[in-house]
Every structure is written in structure tokens, then in C-alpha cells.
Amino acid sequence: MTTAQQQALFYDVEQQAITFQGRKLFQQQPNCPIAVLGQGQADVSMYRGNFDIQDHLLTKWPLTIQDHQANTDRLVLTLGTHDTAYLCLTFQIDAQAQLIVTPEVLTGSWNRLWLRIVAEPSDNVYGGGEQLSYFNLRGHHFPLWSSEPGIGRNKHTLTTFQADQDHAGGDYYTTNFPEATFISSQKYYCHATTYAYADFDFSQPGYYDLQFWAIPERLQFGTADDYPSLISKLADQLGRTQGLPEWTNNGVIIGLQGGTERVEAIKQKLQQHHVQLAGLWCQDWEGTQTTSFGKRNYWEWRADSKLYPQLKAHIQNWQQEKLQFLAYINPYVVEDSDLFNEGAAHGYFAKTQAGDVYLVDFGEFLCGVVDFTNPAAYDWFKQVIQHNLIDIGIKGWMADFGEYLPTDVVLYDNSDPMVRHNQWPMLWAKCNYDAVQESAHPEELVYFMRAGATGSQKYGQLLWAGDQSVNWSKDDGIVSTIPAALSSGMVGISLSHSDIGGYTSMYGNIRSKELFMRWAEMAAFTPVMRTHEGNRPQQNFQVYDDDDAMAHLASCTQIFTKLTPYRQAVVNEAVTSGLPAQRPLMMYYDEPAADNCQTEYLFGRDLLVAPVVQPHQASWTVYLPDDQWVNLWTGESYTGGTYDVPAPIGQTPVFYRQSSAFTELFKEIGALK
Amino acid sequence: MTTAQQQALFYDVEQQAITFQGRKLFQQQPNCPIAVLGQGQADVSMYRGNFDIQDHLLTKWPLTIQDHQANTDRLVLTLGTHDTAYLCLTFQIDAQAQLIVTPEVLTGSWNRLWLRIVAEPSDNVYGGGEQLSYFNLRGHHFPLWSSEPGIGRNKHTLTTFQADQDHAGGDYYTTNFPEATFISSQKYYCHATTYAYADFDFSQPGYYDLQFWAIPERLQFGTADDYPSLISKLADQLGRTQGLPEWTNNGVIIGLQGGTERVEAIKQKLQQHHVQLAGLWCQDWEGTQTTSFGKRNYWEWRADSKLYPQLKAHIQNWQQEKLQFLAYINPYVVEDSDLFNEGAAHGYFAKTQAGDVYLVDFGEFLCGVVDFTNPAAYDWFKQVIQHNLIDIGIKGWMADFGEYLPTDVVLYDNSDPMVRHNQWPMLWAKCNYDAVQESAHPEELVYFMRAGATGSQKYGQLLWAGDQSVNWSKDDGIVSTIPAALSSGMVGISLSHSDIGGYTSMYGNIRSKELFMRWAEMAAFTPVMRTHEGNRPQQNFQVYDDDDAMAHLASCTQIFTKLTPYRQAVVNEAVTSGLPAQRPLMMYYDEPAADNCQTEYLFGRDLLVAPVVQPHQASWTVYLPDDQWVNLWTGESYTGGTYDVPAPIGQTPVFYRQSSAFTELFKEIGALK
Structure with missing residues (x-):
């Protein structure tokens, strides 16, 4: 030595x-x-x-x-x-x-x-x-x-x-x-x-x-001597998630828009098709405005009484069906709204060099930027979350954005926006965190963010992989959600998920039914299942328009709910050790092929998920690292190697470790096919 | 003071x-x-x-x-x-x-x-x-x-x-x-x-x-106090062109390929349509080889006896018709040819670190790079020009390339290829220059280059604007030849021209008849008229396939030949003072609009050319700086300003200065319309 x-x-x-x-x-x-x-x-x-x-x-x-x-x-x-x-x-x-x-x-x-x-x-x-x-x-x-x-x-x-x-x-x-x-x-x-x-x-x-x-x-x-220990050690430094509310295990959180009536009608239709629902996520709960791009949400952060009249009462009704309502918020406030005027009067927005409210263009509408360096502004916006969301029974929300802090704003504490910019998502996360922690039942709440920074390990409860394209492309489509989860997992972000079906439909990219189905199959093996109608709902495939796809989604939610005991163990590991729910193969297997593998992942320690991320595939080539594996769907046993396995719609390739403590559960799930 | x-x-x-x-x-x-x-x-x-x-x-x-x-x-x-x-x-x-x-x-x-x-x-x-x-x-x-x-x-x-x-x-x-x-x-x-x-x-x-x-x-x-004096002063430092042979005034140099018979047939057809010809430019004079991209010339730099049998005799025959033959050469030699083997045996090519001949990929064929830092190699290649081109009566050639010196070659003099790279076009130009100057009648010869460097002012007799796309695009098409001539003119490169009709046809860009015609109209007001069949001759418009276009080209060549006394004066000014033939408006007119004008130019001091560089134009908006101008085609008088003038095919807008010594000549040309 x-x-x-x-x-x-x-x-x-x-x-x-x-x-x-x-x-x-x-x-x-x-x-x-x-x-x-x-x-x-x-x-x-x-x-x-x-x-x-x-x-x-x-x-x-x-x-x-x-x-x-x-x-x-x-x-x-x-x-x-x-x-x-x-x-x-x-x-x-x-x-x-x-x-x-x-x-x-x-x-x-x-x-x-x-x-x-x-x-x-x-x-x-x-x-x-x-x-x-x-x-x-x-x-x-x-x-x-x-x-x-x-x-x-x-x-x-x-x-x-x-x-x-x-x-x-x-x-x-x-x-x-x-x-x-x-x-x-x-290491x-x-x-x-x-x-x-x-x-x-x-x-x-x-x-x-x-x-x-x-x-x-x-x-x-x-x-550390191994990656799990190393990541736990890093998480000890950077923080860990609070976990997920129990109700997220009830099924898919379905993204819907258009007001109470439409939401209720589609909800019933999905239930008739046996889709198990955990929540209704309505990003337009605060109403919409019209721009040349189409409908945009009205960023004033209170329930819109025209689209969602008596929302609080409706939320209570849905909760009696064990269905939670989820909303949407971001840290910007639309110009000329009451909330804007209130914030401006108190000096709660970031300012221009000239001392005016700095207005950021979000596409034909301008917004003020809540200045989180001002403790009063921070509290004010935290209370907006508490009063306008939590207090009316909203149990979850997308806490969107955070990446837009301009570098030429004047902040309350006169700090340098070039240095604050990357921190902003963490401050926005913390504002949500504090709003939740101060509430009566923080364990019932979930917020999900796409933006992050050091500190999101603790303050960002649940990551979502951002605005994927509604396609199969390597860098933008379904498969990009895997490196997103794996890389953030390596720095202690342990819970991630994505928009089932993707979000961005531009330049002729249109979501297909098959893409939606493959995405849902994969999402059943992530911490949370949640759909999105996308940025152009009417031009893209929607599950509620298709009986076959609803049956498929029903099956995926059945798998997801059935998997709850295992998933809870995985999430619990995230909470206690900082280990990510979705883990790269290299974390446990010292094999060259594992080093760069970013199309497969381990869900927890015992499931290997190799999602089909290309269209028109009846089978799929999977790489299995050296271990004893069982095909979840066929029950066939495998050792390490590369195999072509059946992958019909509904059965994206998943394998479990023969040595798992959950083999009985996995067998039951495999029998659901 | x-x-x-x-x-x-x-x-x-x-x-x-x-x-x-x-x-x-x-x-x-x-x-x-x-x-x-x-x-x-x-x-x-x-x-x-x-x-x-x-x-x-x-x-x-x-x-x-x-x-x-x-x-x-x-x-x-x-x-x-x-x-x-x-x-x-x-x-x-x-x-x-x-x-x-x-x-x-x-x-x-x-x-x-x-x-x-x-x-x-x-x-x-x-x-x-x-x-x-x-x-x-x-x-x-x-x-x-x-x-x-x-x-x-x-x-x-x-x-x-x-x-x-x-x-x-x-x-x-x-x-x-x-x-x-x-x-x-x-200034x-x-x-x-x-x-x-x-x-x-x-x-x-x-x-x-x-x-x-x-x-x-x-x-x-x-x-200097004015731009012409400044450019002359710079040209005193950097050198000046030798001018152009008398015969280039005889009409257009027509780019043709395919061997003696085809060339002769097309030549006759053009003559029957009254196209005035100065030369036949056959870039495939050295024969061709076939690659997956199509026919490529065979870079061994001697007349191909199959495509052009008895070329020397044919050249003599054409010269009796006052028609010159032009060829093509570049400073690379195709692998395994006799010339390559000769050069390699003497160590005339740039080498790899291992001491082998450095082979450069030109698209499915490999070539040696003549090492101009080796005086013996320089002389050898100069003699190739002299023996294989000049001695058989070739009066002009495209001296192509020069930009490809790799930065990891080992040169004869061990100089740094990072520093030699930009110099290489000048060395290649000088090799041509010396070959010409040592010949019996240098004044009868012309070579044209696209590559250049400091020293090309003297050694690069005639610039051509490179491989324009066969379209109207700003940065690649017809109009890009104007800033090319103007910017190089500002550093003392006084003679430029371009491929009439453009060269590069890729990704669905196809030369139209109209583009060819507008390009020819413009070229009549440049030092030299020369056509190119382009990189994909069969897919693109060719003038000899169209009676109407041949009549149009005939008219352009008539204008060109008629303009000879004026053009000779302009070229003479280039030889004696370094002033470019094509001059930016800002050279004489201190007006903001002239500062950035790159779609018009002065040809010499007295002609303002505002070429139509967009399709489907019956009229064209021209900017005239403060002076007394006469429309070459209509005889109308103008002072400074912006005007919409008629611009039918065949009459790209041209104006002359009322104070010119050549007004009678210009009137005669205007009457040709």
C-alpha cells in the first residue's frame, strides 16, 4: 500500500x-x-x-x-x-x-x-x-x-x-x-x-x-465503494424528497381541460372503461385567455368561476369518490390582473433598471416575476399557494417554470441575477415546499416541477421530465425521459415521471395512439402515472377518444395499482436513502454495456424495464446485465446477455430478479396480461 | 490643428x-x-x-x-x-x-x-x-x-x-x-x-x-483622402493583375463537356444562334472516372486521348475560327496515375507523419498534394502546366482548389501547415503565374481561380466567385457574386467573374432558365463572360437546349463585345492602378445608402449595374447615388434617388454617367435592345 x-x-x-x-x-x-x-x-x-x-x-x-x-x-x-x-x-x-x-x-x-x-x-x-x-x-x-x-x-x-x-x-x-x-x-x-x-x-x-x-x-x-452508497452519501449532503401521498397509488392522474362539465364527462367515460384514476389534473383551473397561439391559461392563480364554478364543492365531491383534484401554478403573474396589481403595489416583483416592474414576454402576454429574494414577496406567493390551492382542497399541482429569470432584472436584495438565475428553480421549489409543510396535512400533497437546481433534492418533491415531443425521437421523445430520470437520480433527485404521450406538438409532429400506449406502459413502472393532453389537444391523439386505448390504459393502471407495495418500498428507499426510483444499470452492474445504457432502467432494485421506444415493434431487443432474471410477462428465465423478446402492445419488456422479495407480487402482475 | x-x-x-x-x-x-x-x-x-x-x-x-x-x-x-x-x-x-x-x-x-x-x-x-x-x-x-x-x-x-x-x-x-x-x-x-x-x-x-x-x-x-487613392495605394503594396488577353473580348467562354464531338456540335449550334464565342472551356479535357456521385474528372492533367483525341490539332482548328480552348487543372494528382507515381518517386507530395504520401479524399478518390514548399516539386508542376496545357495551345484554364491543405501534413521545408494553409492558394497562383510568364506569349493566356490569399493581387490573374448555388438565395446564389467582387476589390483584387447560371445543384435546387438569363445579363457587365454546366449538367437548365435562351445569350454577347473599348479601359485601370473593375458605390458616393449596398455595383467609373437577382420581375427598384444618370436601355435621365425601373428579361437595369467619355458607345449599346 x-x-x-x-x-x-x-x-x-x-x-x-x-x-x-x-x-x-x-x-x-x-x-x-x-x-x-x-x-x-x-x-x-x-x-x-x-x-x-x-x-x-x-x-x-x-x-x-x-x-x-x-x-x-x-x-x-x-x-x-x-x-x-x-x-x-x-x-x-x-x-x-x-x-x-x-x-x-x-x-x-x-x-x-x-x-x-x-x-x-x-x-x-x-x-x-x-x-x-x-x-x-x-x-x-x-x-x-x-x-x-x-x-x-x-x-x-x-x-x-x-x-x-x-x-x-x-x-x-x-x-x-x-x-x-x-x-x-x-466512484x-x-x-x-x-x-x-x-x-x-x-x-x-x-x-x-x-x-x-x-x-x-x-x-x-x-x-464510496459502490454507487448506491455514493449516491446516498451525496443525498445526505443535498437533501431528500418527502415522498408521495398515498392517493397517487390509486391510478393515473389524468390531464384534462375545458371546465367542470367536460372534465366530469371524460372522467366518467374513463371510469366506465375501467381506467383507475388517482386524480384529475386541470391546468386551466385558473381560466384561459386567447392569443394567436390559441388558448393560454390566465396566470392569476385562483379558480376561474366560469370554467370551474364552485370548484371547492366539486373537489369535495370528487374526494368522496377517492379522486383528487390537481391544479397548476407558476411564479409569474399576468399583467393588469388583481393579483398583479396587489403584488406591484407592494413591490413584490423584480424590477427594471428604471424601477418599474420587469415584464417578461410569455407569448403575447406579459407577466411580473415574483421576487423570491424579497421575504415579503416570498411569503405572499406562498400564501397564494396556500389560500388559492391548498385551502380549497387541491391536493396536487404542477409547479411550472422557474427557468426564466432574466439576467438584467433588479432584485430586491440587489444580488446578481447571473448568479440567481440558476438558483431560481430551487427558490420556487422551496416556496412550494414551505407552503406544503406549513399546511395541515403535508403528507396528502404533491407538487411536480420540471425546473430544478441544487436543493431540489429536498424542496422539489417530484420531478417531471419537461416538455417531451410527442414522438419517438432520441433527444426529444419518449426515450429522453429515461436519461432524464437516470442522470437526475445520480445527483439525488429520486422521484421523476413524465407526461404520458408527451407534450410538444410542433412542425407537424402529432402524437399517435401507439406512442401514447407505449408511454403509458412505461409509466406504470415509474413513481407516478400522469397524462397530458399536450400543447395542441385537438390535433393530437387523446386516450378518451378511443375505446381500445382506454382499455389499454385501464390495464396499465391495474398493473400500476397492483405494483403499489413494491413501489411504496422503492419510494420509501428514496425518502430514507436518496436512492432514485429509476436507476441506471451501471449502478449495480460493472459491465461496459451498462456504462452507457440509457434506454433501460431498473425500477427499484428488482425490476428491469426496457421500454419499447420505437414504433411498430412486435419484439424488442433487451440487454440484461449479469443476474438471474425472469420475464414479467412470459415467466421465462434469463441470465445476462442480449435477447430479442416479445413486446406486443401492453407488454413492454420488464424483468424481475429471481432473488427479489416481491416475486409473488410480480407473478400476479405478470398474470394480469 | x-x-x-x-x-x-x-x-x-x-x-x-x-x-x-x-x-x-x-x-x-x-x-x-x-x-x-x-x-x-x-x-x-x-x-x-x-x-x-x-x-x-x-x-x-x-x-x-x-x-x-x-x-x-x-x-x-x-x-x-x-x-x-x-x-x-x-x-x-x-x-x-x-x-x-x-x-x-x-x-x-x-x-x-x-x-x-x-x-x-x-x-x-x-x-x-x-x-x-x-x-x-x-x-x-x-x-x-x-x-x-x-x-x-x-x-x-x-x-x-x-x-x-x-x-x-x-x-x-x-x-x-x-x-x-x-x-x-x-479611410x-x-x-x-x-x-x-x-x-x-x-x-x-x-x-x-x-x-x-x-x-x-x-x-x-x-x-488617403478618398477610396480610389486608398485602394491604389494598397495595390502598390500587394500587387496588381496582369490584365486579360485580347481574345476574351470576343464573346462568352462556353463551359462544355463530353468530348470533342459533343463540344463541336454544341459550339456550332450556338454559333447558328449567333452566340458570340471567345472560347470553349472543357473541364473534362483530362478525362473522367466514375464514382457513386457520378462522373468526376481524372486528375492526371493531360489530354485524354479517348474523349479529346488529337486535342492539339483541334485546338489549332478552333483557333483559326478565333476560338480558344480552355482547360482545367488543380494542384492535386490522383493516386496510382503515372503522374502520381512520378511525383511520389521524387518526393514531390506532402507527406504523413510516417513519411508516406499524404492522400486527401476528394470524394471516393484519393490524391497527393503537390508540395509547393519543395522548389523541385513546384517546378515540376509548373512544367506540367507548361507542357500539358500551354504547349498544346491551351490558352486558358480554371486553376481550381488550393484550400485543402490539411493541417497535419509534413511539408518539405518542415514549415507549419497551420500557417501554410492560408498561403497555399497564393503558392498555387504563383505556380500558374510563373508558368505563364515563362511562356512565349503570356499576354495570350488567362487562368482563373476561386482560392486566394495575400499575393493573389499579383499572382491570381482573374478571380471567379466560386461555386454559387443555382438559385436566387442571398448568401449562395446569383447576388452573392456582387459582394464577392466588391469585397475582394477593396483589397486590390481587381478582376472577378462568376459561373453564368451558378454551379451547385443539391438538395433539389435546380437551375432555371430565368436564372441563367439574368446571370448572363449581369455577366455582360463584368470583365469576363463564362458559363458552367454545373455539377449536375443533365438535371439543370442548359442554354444550348433552348432556342430562346440562345437568342438571349447571343444578345448578351453582342452587348459584351460592343462594350469592349470601355471594358478595356476599365481593365487597363485595374492593371495600372489596382482599381477593381466592379466597384462599390461607397467608393465614390458618401451616402449612407451606399455604405451597405451589395446588390448593385459600378462597372468601372461610369456604369452603374443593378442586376435583377429575384425571379419574375418585370421592373426593379434601383438606388442611384447623387449624380447625373442615364438609363442605358430607355435613355431616361435620373438624379440620385430610389426608382422603380422597367427590367424585362434582357435588360437588367444599367445606368451610365452623363459625364462619361463613353456616352456615344453606351447609346449604341442601349440601341441594341
Whole structure:
């Protein structure tokens, strides 16, 4: 055993290398310095949540080590150039056996920092928040900036090209939920305490280049011998979800719109077709306004008395049928509404340089941005949630948006919006969290968010994978929900789900019946089942228009409800250990094929789900890692390998571990087919 | 008069500002230094002449002025940081009253240099070599790297999107002919003596940021009171064309393929339709090979005895009809041919790191790259031109390519291919130049090139605007030939022309008859008329298939030949003064509308050409700067303003100056309609 391995923190003076728990993390090398300081000027423009960000970089100074002070659990490096010390990096082991790296600028006004972490060419990297195109981040760089995902996230698709004409196209890294956290296959995590714009570059064979647009408060590294322990350890630091209300196990949460009568009629129709319902989710509960894009919700956040008259009474009636009502809210308030005027009078909105309310364009209507840095505004909006939603019996809601904080607003606390921007989704999550926790029965409530940030582990109860396209495309369609769940799961976001059938229908993309069915089959093996009518309900397939699809959905809800004991165990594990409900295969199986697998997942420890994510498939090729597997539908046994298995509609491939404590339950479910 | 204006070179010590001929060029300011040094590592990949270039920038150090030594015609600045001097900039007035700025690195191994030149927000900037999307460069940055222009040079077009799938799309700055030279509307030129990759950024209101990927030998600045004098002064430095052979005035050079019989038959048909011919240009004179893309020429550079048997005798026959034969050549030699084997045996090709011949993929066939840094290889290929072309009576040729020098070749002189790359077109031009100048009758010969570099002013006899798309698109079609001629004209490239009808037919773009006709009308008012059958001759409109189009072309050639005395005067001005044949309106007219005008041009001093560059136009809106103008076709008089004028097919709008010495000639041409 070498000295480096004996010590938790070891500094090799000659090699100028820093080793933590046997992992070499930093090494000063010619042309590959540990730290680089810089000065840049950001150039940011936003169009409806889509950002164009450029850096005018003036200075980039690689630093050399000028001095070091080392003992067994603490190392202080002084870095600089030309005999001037510019940066101090303190490396220290904390009480949780983490390595804490604290950068401190000694002189100069620097707003760019690059830290280079030593890598092996064979390393894999995971995390980065919720990433939808690449589960394994190695080989790419990831700008970390909260934004609309973009319509089309692959620059080689025609959809993206078309969306780019409208400044609405995305790229492989665009996400509602970026986070400066990653997991290395050397079995350590690295988390940076900062919300500033960052760009983590994993494209180089010998190092990871972490770029920050502000000096981060600190970086923390933790290690473990296996991934589950590592993720639990990270979750200990970042927080864990509160779990899900019991009633979500009752079936699907069905997304409907159009007012009480229509909702009630469709509800009955679904029930007649034996669809098991947990909730009615009506995103238009607050009424609608008409724009040239069609109907848009009216963002004043109170029940609309025309569309949903006497909503409170209706909610009570539905609850007697064991059906919950879910609503929709976001942290913006439409101009000229009563709520807007109230908030404006109190100065609760973010302001322009001139001191007026900063109005953000959401597509032919303008909104004020609730200024969460103002404690009074925060409380005010929390009370809106409490009074207008919780108090009338609403048990769940989509807590939408959070990614739109413009970078040129003036905030109450005068903090820099460039740094607040990425934090905003967490503040919005916390506002929901506090509203819930202060209520009489927090355990009955659920809110789901697409935006996230460090802290969403605790404050974001349930993630949803954002606005997937209503198609089979790799970067935007059904399959992109898998890396979304897996990557966010690696950073401690343990509960995710998605819009069954997808959301975004643009440029001729129309949801098919088959897509809806395959999506529902997959959703039965996620924490929550919830449908969405999509952004253009009338042009897209809707389950309630089709008897066959209702029968199929009924079957999926039957599977889902039947699976409740297992799912509850999985969710309980999330609550207590931070382990994600949907887990990558590499978490347990050290096989090359598992490293990059992002079309399959483990649901809990014992179910392997390999959803059919292509149209017109009667069978499906599945990769099974080395274990004893049983096909949920056929009962056939398998060991590790690649197999072509039957996959008729209704039976997306699922396998359970022969050693599971739930084999009897799984057999019962398999018999439902 | 201030001191700064009194002196040619003035250094204001307090302001740290350098003024040359009354123009403030440099000023050290906080966050806006005169010079920045850096270190970067280029990451270059090439796919068939399309380059992807990234910089891994390690260091960027803004420098401050540490010392200065000044007298009336010489200033030496020492720049550095932390009391270390890194760069010396010497500013000196030369015998031609130019300001010569010479950077010298004092210590360190730097390969990036930024120089910032003071700008006024209202400045316009021109030049940059041959630029096809923006004549006025202000507001954009221009990477200067010789490459294929790309199929589609506008990222918002579907064509570009489609081409990008094949790594063949371009961007607004991609050009066969970049040059580190620009003209400011403060009436000075700036030319950098370097062929290294550069990026000139004119997007900032207060400065121009000139980035170089090697320390340039020097920058030179010259001033004048008007643009014609300024361009002449620049041409005195960079060189001037030899002009054009007399026979090019005889009519159109017609692009044909398919062997002697087909060429002769079409020639006769055209003559029967009264098309006046100057030459027959057969790019397949060296024979063809078949690839999956279709027929490609066989790059061995000798007459193919099957397609063109007894070519020398045929050439003599055609010459008796006053018809010249033109061929095609480029500086690559197809693998396994006799010429290749000969060159390889002598080591005349660029090599791989392993010492083998470096083979470049040109689309299912591989070629060696003639190594022009090897004097013996240069002479060898010059003799190929002399023996295989000139000696058999060929009087002109397309000297194609030059942009493909890979950046990982090993050259004979071991020079850096990153620096040679941009120079290669000039070396290729010079090889042609020398072949011509050493021949018995250089004045009878013409070669035309699309690639260029500093030195092409002298060695590139005639530019052609590259591979336009066969359409009306702004960045790729007919109209892009105008900024191409105007921008290259601003840096002393005085003779340009284009493929009548365009070249590139891809992704469903097909040449129409109307496009061909409008292009021919325009070409009658350029130095040379030449057609091209395009890359897919059979799918595109060909003039010889259409009686009506042949009559139209006959009319255009009649105008062209009739215009000869005027055109000769214009070409003579190019030879003696370096003034371009096609001139931007801003060269003579100080009007805001002239600053950005890139759809019209002056042909010589007296003709204003406003080509119809949209389909289905019976009339056309023209902008006329303040002068006395006469419509060439109607005889109507105009003063400055914007007018809608008749523009039937055959009469693209052209105006002459009432004060011209050629008014009688112009009247005769107008009567030809």
C-alpha cells in the first residue's frame, strides 16, 4: 500500500499531485494547471426561456503553485504567477469524510475560474442535473444554465432547425435542471456550491475542465465503494424528497381541460372503461385567455368561476369518490390582473433598471416575476399557494417554470441575477415546499416541477421530465425521459415521471395512439402515472377518444395499482436513502454495456424495464446485465446477455430478479396480461 | 490643428493613445488593452475542404504599457505584466508614408495575439478578402481560413441544414479567399503580413479585435483622402493583375463537356444562334472516372486521348475560327496515375507523419498534394502546366482548389501547415503565374481561380466567385457574386467573374432558365463572360437546349463585345492602378445608402449595374447615388434617388454617367435592345 492510499488526503510535493481516498484528483502539470483565473463579460439574450450566452473573455491566467502547507487532513495551496499570489485553494477533510476544496481569491477582481480535475481516459461521468441526451457525460461539455429545453435538442434534426428559426431550438445540453454536480466512475462525487453559470467539459481524455463564471463557494468530493452508497452519501449532503401521498397509488392522474362539465364527462367515460384514476389534473383551473397561439391559461392563480364554478364543492365531491383534484401554478403573474396589481403595489416583483416592474414576454402576454429574494414577496406567493390551492382542497399541482429569470432584472436584495438565475428553480421549489409543510396535512400533497437546481433534492418533491415531443425521437421523445430520470437520480433527485404521450406538438409532429400506449406502459413502472393532453389537444391523439386505448390504459393502471407495495418500498428507499426510483444499470452492474445504457432502467432494485421506444415493434431487443432474471410477462428465465423478446402492445419488456422479495407480487402482475 | 494632426505618428503619453495621420488607431484603456498575448491549441478537422476549427485556449494575458520611446516617426512600446516585458510593438513610418507596426515577442512561447484597434461606432469596414455574405463587415466577426465556401452559407436556410448533415454546410464567413486586410471608413487600410489563422472581430462599437494564431510579421496602415487613392495605394503594396488577353473580348467562354464531338456540335449550334464565342472551356479535357456521385474528372492533367483525341490539332482548328480552348487543372494528382507515381518517386507530395504520401479524399478518390514548399516539386508542376496545357495551345484554364491543405501534413521545408494553409492558394497562383510568364506569349493566356490569399493581387490573374448555388438565395446564389467582387476589390483584387447560371445543384435546387438569363445579363457587365454546366449538367437548365435562351445569350454577347473599348479601359485601370473593375458605390458616393449596398455595383467609373437577382420581375427598384444618370436601355435621365425601373428579361437595369467619355458607345449599346 502506497502512502497516497494510506492517507485520506495526500499531497505529493514532487509531483504536485493531490490524492483523496486513493483517487488522484488534481495535479499541476505544464499546460495543464490545477487552476486558471480569468475575467470575462457575459453577453446574454433570452427569448421566451431560450438563452443565447456568449462570453467576451478578456483574461485567462493559468496559475502555478507558489507555496503549500500540508498536514494529514488539510492542505493549503497558494497559486499565482510572476511571484504574485492570486488564489488560495484549501483542501480539507470534513466530519463526513468529504474533501472540501475552498477557493479564495487573494487579489484582483476575477469572475472566471477553471479547475482541472485529473481523469483517466476510461472514466465515465454521470449527473450534471437532469440531462436528456447523454446519460454518460464523458466526451462532451455541458453548459449548466437553466432554460427551456428547446423544441428539438439535436441540431441535426429538422425539428430543431425549424425551431431555431423561431429562436426556440435547443441543444443536447439544454435542460430545465442543470446542476454543478457529477459522479465519476472512479466512484466519487464532486459537487460545486454555486449557482453561477458553469460549463463542465468532460471531452478531454486526461482531465475534466470545470469552468465557473463566479468563484464557487466550495467544491466537495465524497467517495464510496459502490454507487448506491455514493449516491446516498451525496443525498445526505443535498437533501431528500418527502415522498408521495398515498392517493397517487390509486391510478393515473389524468390531464384534462375545458371546465367542470367536460372534465366530469371524460372522467366518467374513463371510469366506465375501467381506467383507475388517482386524480384529475386541470391546468386551466385558473381560466384561459386567447392569443394567436390559441388558448393560454390566465396566470392569476385562483379558480376561474366560469370554467370551474364552485370548484371547492366539486373537489369535495370528487374526494368522496377517492379522486383528487390537481391544479397548476407558476411564479409569474399576468399583467393588469388583481393579483398583479396587489403584488406591484407592494413591490413584490423584480424590477427594471428604471424601477418599474420587469415584464417578461410569455407569448403575447406579459407577466411580473415574483421576487423570491424579497421575504415579503416570498411569503405572499406562498400564501397564494396556500389560500388559492391548498385551502380549497387541491391536493396536487404542477409547479411550472422557474427557468426564466432574466439576467438584467433588479432584485430586491440587489444580488446578481447571473448568479440567481440558476438558483431560481430551487427558490420556487422551496416556496412550494414551505407552503406544503406549513399546511395541515403535508403528507396528502404533491407538487411536480420540471425546473430544478441544487436543493431540489429536498424542496422539489417530484420531478417531471419537461416538455417531451410527442414522438419517438432520441433527444426529444419518449426515450429522453429515461436519461432524464437516470442522470437526475445520480445527483439525488429520486422521484421523476413524465407526461404520458408527451407534450410538444410542433412542425407537424402529432402524437399517435401507439406512442401514447407505449408511454403509458412505461409509466406504470415509474413513481407516478400522469397524462397530458399536450400543447395542441385537438390535433393530437387523446386516450378518451378511443375505446381500445382506454382499455389499454385501464390495464396499465391495474398493473400500476397492483405494483403499489413494491413501489411504496422503492419510494420509501428514496425518502430514507436518496436512492432514485429509476436507476441506471451501471449502478449495480460493472459491465461496459451498462456504462452507457440509457434506454433501460431498473425500477427499484428488482425490476428491469426496457421500454419499447420505437414504433411498430412486435419484439424488442433487451440487454440484461449479469443476474438471474425472469420475464414479467412470459415467466421465462434469463441470465445476462442480449435477447430479442416479445413486446406486443401492453407488454413492454420488464424483468424481475429471481432473488427479489416481491416475486409473488410480480407473478400476479405478470398474470394480469 | 492639434499636435496629433500635425504629426504623421503621434503618441499621447497621458492618454496612451497612438494617432496616425490624424486617425486614432490604438489606445491603452482599462479592460481594453492594445495587445493581449495567449497560448492556445488548435483542434482542426477537415472533411473535403470543410473545416471545423476549435481553439483550446489556455492563456490570455492582457498587457499594459511598461515603457515607451517616441520620436516623430518611430515609437517603441514595451508591453507586459507584473514587471515582466513580453511584447515589443514598434510603430514606424516607412518610405511610402505607411505606418508599420511590428510585434516582437520578448519572452515566452506565445501563439495567440490580439491587437485592438480603436473604432468609432459609426465606422464601416470592408475587405477581409472575398466575402460573400456581408460587404460591410461591421457588426460581425470573420474567421479568416481558406476553405470550401460550403453548400449553403446561411445557417437559417434548409439547404445549409441539409448540407450540415454531410459536414458540407458553410457559414456567412466561409470563403475560398480570406485575407487579413481591411479598409476602414476612416479611410485607412490595415494589412497584416501573416497567413496564420486569424479572426477579425468588427462587432464591438469601440474597437476592432484582431486575433492571430501566430505572431504576425507586421501590420501596415496606409491612409488617403478618398477610396480610389486608398485602394491604389494598397495595390502598390500587394500587387496588381496582369490584365486579360485580347481574345476574351470576343464573346462568352462556353463551359462544355463530353468530348470533342459533343463540344463541336454544341459550339456550332450556338454559333447558328449567333452566340458570340471567345472560347470553349472543357473541364473534362483530362478525362473522367466514375464514382457513386457520378462522373468526376481524372486528375492526371493531360489530354485524354479517348474523349479529346488529337486535342492539339483541334485546338489549332478552333483557333483559326478565333476560338480558344480552355482547360482545367488543380494542384492535386490522383493516386496510382503515372503522374502520381512520378511525383511520389521524387518526393514531390506532402507527406504523413510516417513519411508516406499524404492522400486527401476528394470524394471516393484519393490524391497527393503537390508540395509547393519543395522548389523541385513546384517546378515540376509548373512544367506540367507548361507542357500539358500551354504547349498544346491551351490558352486558358480554371486553376481550381488550393484550400485543402490539411493541417497535419509534413511539408518539405518542415514549415507549419497551420500557417501554410492560408498561403497555399497564393503558392498555387504563383505556380500558374510563373508558368505563364515563362511562356512565349503570356499576354495570350488567362487562368482563373476561386482560392486566394495575400499575393493573389499579383499572382491570381482573374478571380471567379466560386461555386454559387443555382438559385436566387442571398448568401449562395446569383447576388452573392456582387459582394464577392466588391469585397475582394477593396483589397486590390481587381478582376472577378462568376459561373453564368451558378454551379451547385443539391438538395433539389435546380437551375432555371430565368436564372441563367439574368446571370448572363449581369455577366455582360463584368470583365469576363463564362458559363458552367454545373455539377449536375443533365438535371439543370442548359442554354444550348433552348432556342430562346440562345437568342438571349447571343444578345448578351453582342452587348459584351460592343462594350469592349470601355471594358478595356476599365481593365487597363485595374492593371495600372489596382482599381477593381466592379466597384462599390461607397467608393465614390458618401451616402449612407451606399455604405451597405451589395446588390448593385459600378462597372468601372461610369456604369452603374443593378442586376435583377429575384425571379419574375418585370421592373426593379434601383438606388442611384447623387449624380447625373442615364438609363442605358430607355435613355431616361435620373438624379440620385430610389426608382422603380422597367427590367424585362434582357435588360437588367444599367445606368451610365452623363459625364462619361463613353456616352456615344453606351447609346449604341442601349440601341441594341
